[in-house]
Amino acid sequence: MDGSPHSGRWDGLIEPGRVHGSLYYDEAIFREEVEKIWFRTWVYIGHESEIPDANDFVTKSLGPMPVLMVRDMKGEVRLLLNRCPHRGNAVCVQEKGNRARFTCPYHSWTFANDGRLIGYAFPEGYKDAPKSELGLGQVPRVESYRGFVFGCMDPEVIPLEEHLAGAKRTIDQACDNSPTGEIEVTAGFLKHRTKANWKFILENECDGYHPAFVHSSIFSVSDSQIGSIYGDDAVCVTRALGNGHTEVDVRPEFRRRDEPLSWFGTTAAKLPAYVEQMNAAYGPEKAREIMIDGMPHVMIFPNLFIAEIQIFVIQPVSANESIQNVTAIQFKGAPDMNRRLRQQTMGSVGPAGFLLADDTEMYERNQRGLEIRDPEWLFLKRGEHRERQDEDGFTIAHSTDDLPSRHIWEHYRSVMSRPGREA
Amino acid sequence: MSIAAEDIAGPEILKEWTGADKTAVRADPALHFEVSQFLYREARLQDTHDYDGWEALWTDDALYWVPANGADIDPERQMSMIYDNRSRIALRIRQLKTGRRHSQTPPSQLARVISNVELLESERDDIRVAANVMIFETNLRGDVVWGARAEYTLRRIEGELRMAFKKVVLVNNNKAIWTLSFLV
Numbered sequence: 001m002d003g004s005p006h007s008g009r010w011d012g013l014i015e016p017g018r019v020h021g022s023l024y025y026d027e028a029i030f031r032e033e034v035e036k037i038w039f040r041t042w043v044y045i046g047h048e049s050e051i052p053d054a055n056d057f058v059t060k061s062l063g064p065m066p067v068l069m070v071r072d073m074k075g076e077v078r079l080l081l082n083r084c085p086h087r088g089n090a091v092c093v094q095e096k097g098n099r100a101r102f103t104c105p106y107h108s109w110t111f112a113n114d115g116r117l118i119g120y121a122f123p124e125g126y127k128d129a130p131k132s133e134l135g136l137g138q139v140p141r142v143e144s145y146r147g148f149v150f151g152c153m154d155p156e157v158i159p160l161e162e163h164l165a166g167a168k169r170t171i172d173q174a175c176d177n178s179p180t181g182e183i184e185v186t187a188g189f190l191k192h193r194t195k196a197n198w199k200f201i202l203e204n205e206c207d208g209y210h211p212a213f214v215h216s217s218i219f220s221v222s223d224s225q226i227g228s229i230y231g232d233d234a235v236c237v238t239r240a241l242g243n244g245h246t247e248v249d250v251r252p253e254f255r256r257r258d259e260p261l262s263w264f265g266t267t268a269a270k271l272p273a274y275v276e277q278m279n280a281a282y283g284p285e286k287a288r289e290i291m292i293d294g295m296p297h298v299m300i301f302p303n304l305f306i307a308e309i310q311i312f313v314i315q316p317v318s319a320n321e322s323i324q325n326v327t328a329i330q331f332k333g334a335p336d337m338n339r340r341l342r343q344q345t346m347g348s349v350g351p352a353g354f355l356l357a358d359d360t361e362m363y364e365r366n367q368r369g370l371e372i373r374d375p376e377w378l379f380l381k382r383g384e385h386r387e388r389q390d391e392d393g394f395t396i397a398h399s400t401d402d403l404p405s406r407h408i409w410e411h412y413r414s415v416m417s418r419p420g421r422e423a
Numbered sequence: 424m425s426i427a428a429e430d431i432a433g434p435e436i437l438k439e440w441t442g443a444d445k446t447a448v449r450a451d452p453a454l455h456f457e458v459s460q461f462l463y464r465e466a467r468l469q470d471t472h473d474y475d476g477w478e479a480l481w482t483d484d485a486l487y488w489v490p491a492n493g494a495d496i497d498p499e500r501q502m503s504m505i506y507d508n509r510s511r512i513a514l515r516i517r518q519l520k521t522g523r524r525h526s527q528t529p530p531s532q533l534a535r536v537i538s539n540v541e542l543l544e545s546e547r548d549d550i551r552v553a554a555n556v557m558i559f560e561t562n563l564r565g566d567v568v569w570g571a572r573a574e575y576t577l578r579r580i581e582g583e584l585r586m587a588f589k590k591v592v593l594v595n596n597n598k599a600i601w602t603l604s605f606l607v
Contacts, residue, residue: 095597188492188501191599195564217523222514323599327502342502347511352489352504354518357604361526364564 014413017381017406021370024197030319036416037302038063039153042163044304044313045069045079045139047185048147049332050096055113058096061315062151067139068092069149072114073100077144079151080115081137091136102136111136146175147183148304166241166394170296174306177295178331179277185311185327187342190350192324196363198302198316199408201324204359205299205307206238206246206404209382214362218354225265228253229399236399238383239390244301244411246404249396250308251293263294263308266340274337295329299404301411309341310349320367324360326350380405455542458552458577461584462537466556469606470533474516477606482578482587485509489607494572494592504596504603519606526604531562533605543574549587550577556591560605567601570594 013020023029039062046060046069057070059082068080082090084104091102091111101118103110108121115136120126139151143160148171150160161168175181194201204210208230212219219226229236235252250263260268260275268275268291278287295308305312306329315323328345330338349356383401390396397403468477481487489505490496498506507515518524535558543551551574558569576588591607593600 186500188496190491190502190504193599193601214525217518217521217525218514220521220523221517325599339499342500343506346503346506347514350491350502350504351600351603352607354515357526357602358524360602361563361604368563 010413010417014409017384017402018377018379019409021373021376021378024199024367025319025370027319030197030316032416033316034063036418036420037412038065038316040157040418040420041154041302041415042141042143042150042152042157042160043302044300045142045149045151046313047183047311048077048144048149049182049184049186051077053098055098055100056096057092057099057113059092059094062139062153064316064318067151068102070113073112074114076114077142077149078114079139079142079149080113081139083137084109085117085134085136086120109134146171163243164300165243165245166239166392167243167245167247167298167300170241170247170298170300170306173293173296174329176282176290179274179281179334180332181281182332184330184332186330187328187345189313189325189327192326192349192351192356192360193317194322194324194360194363195320196322196360196367197319198314198322199412200363200366201312201314201322202299202302203405203408204363205305205312206248206297207402208234208236208238208248208399209402210359210362214358215355217358223265232400234399237390237396238399238401238403240395240403240407241298242394244408244415245299246301246407247296247298248399248404250297250399254292254294258292260288260291261294262292264340271336271340274331274334277334299408301408310345312349322363324356326356380409450542454550455540457584458542458550459537459540461577462540462552462554462575465586466535466537470535472519472527472530472605474519474606478512478516480586481509481512482580482585483509484587485512486588487512488588488590489603490590490592490596492597494596504593505591505607524604526602529563531560531605534559545576548578550579550584551575552577558607564601569603569607571607 013023043062045062046058050058051069051071054071054073054075057068060067060069066082068082070078070080072078082092084091086109087106089104089106091104101110101112110119112118115138117131117134139153140155141152141157143150145160145164175183211226211230228234229250235256236248236250239247239249241247254263261271278291282290296306297308299305303314309329310326311329313325315325317323326349328342330341347354380402383397383403387395387397387403465480487505487507488498488503490503519527522528535556537554537556539555541553543553545551553572553574556571556573560567571591571593574590575586577584578587
């Protein structure tokens, strides 16, 4: 599409409104995605609240690659690569902890938590070894936005806030729901493995067409708001936020209801402490607006899904396998709210969740279906005729339309068509 | 060069797995037999998807808990895979019975083995018991073997044993696991 010699192949796989099945199962394409998406664009890693104190660390991932997210002894957040520069051994096999240095168990090379090599066993054997060049590898670009830490392996990547584009507003919206303006990720992750390509998960997150069917079992036996959000006559919209980011904007429905905390299926009377904190923090008028609008439903390309009360972090393993890491969002300093956030999250998501077990079943059936080679293409044209621009110039469509998938694939094609290392 | 103990300590799961911190004291063979029979029956109800039969085993104050990321996490602070009170157990069963719980349509085919049944010390009249469980599951995706140490609190109500508490510590609950939508 941009006339570069690299775009032709992708133009043959990604057309407006349809994509080729091989994009989900071809291992060579997966390896190229690792190079061009996971290692060249911004990827969500973790949240600053997971490493609150100096020397805290937690194991995270950047695409299929593990990284250590550390707060070094000076308080700076770094992403260290867990590979001893000597022979490639892991310098840390713990999932999380607090330590100022990491020692490789193989030959006892020791590194400070800012990555510097600070010592090795029997140093007489290394005459004039360039210690300064033998530190741990690091993700060269690390930036955070309101506590959300992103990393990029390309030192020349655009600034994070530019990359976030229209999704920045949704992170602000999420943080505003906390009376302290801060979100915390402190409840630990459920890790759900699935035999499916990561892009089925990515596209499902803002697919408002499926809930009425995939989740009808739980909606039919519990109080459900589903019809008003993802029904045929819903007033909610999907929105393309730029750079592959997409959302289902549920605010129109909740503004119509005009009831604080209706978005959370509850009322102000049931969460008095939280409401009081919100009023004190923002003033009653602004607090009311925030509590009517509620939390965002946004998929930040390629791997951070803020699903109202949860965050999901999508981790690709191979063309045919992925992991969904999920936890409850917590609002700093709002215990009555946080308990409900955890309880609802535990019911809904993870390997045994009322919702996610069935979403994940769909991903796996999709993946197996692609081995059937006719038709070769997937059809993504729903709602093309009713796309329109909102007042800010973003494209929107009905909450059940395929606009999010179309936007994701448009961005995917432009990123994959960039010249550079082929896998 | 010294290595701090915390550097080598594995997940707490292992300690819980062996039951090393709990004493098996009640050696009453009749009670051991009765409790074992109860556990086998519960296993059979689960394996055969007898949802009503399984739900009827619970007491009104039931708690059904499958922790994540260890055996001794605080379920009031940390995420668990299942942390159901009685009404949420009922909701789980109602969902399964709709026939539209896609991850159980068709239902997983299951065979589980309960073993290493140990009666544990109990401060109240409740009967506390721990057992190992291995579950073979086959479904549309493929075959999975699950391993867990399970802990129960049983109570005698009108002569019948009932479950007030069941905790299932999957041995690999700190790792990414496949969908777990059958009754574990």
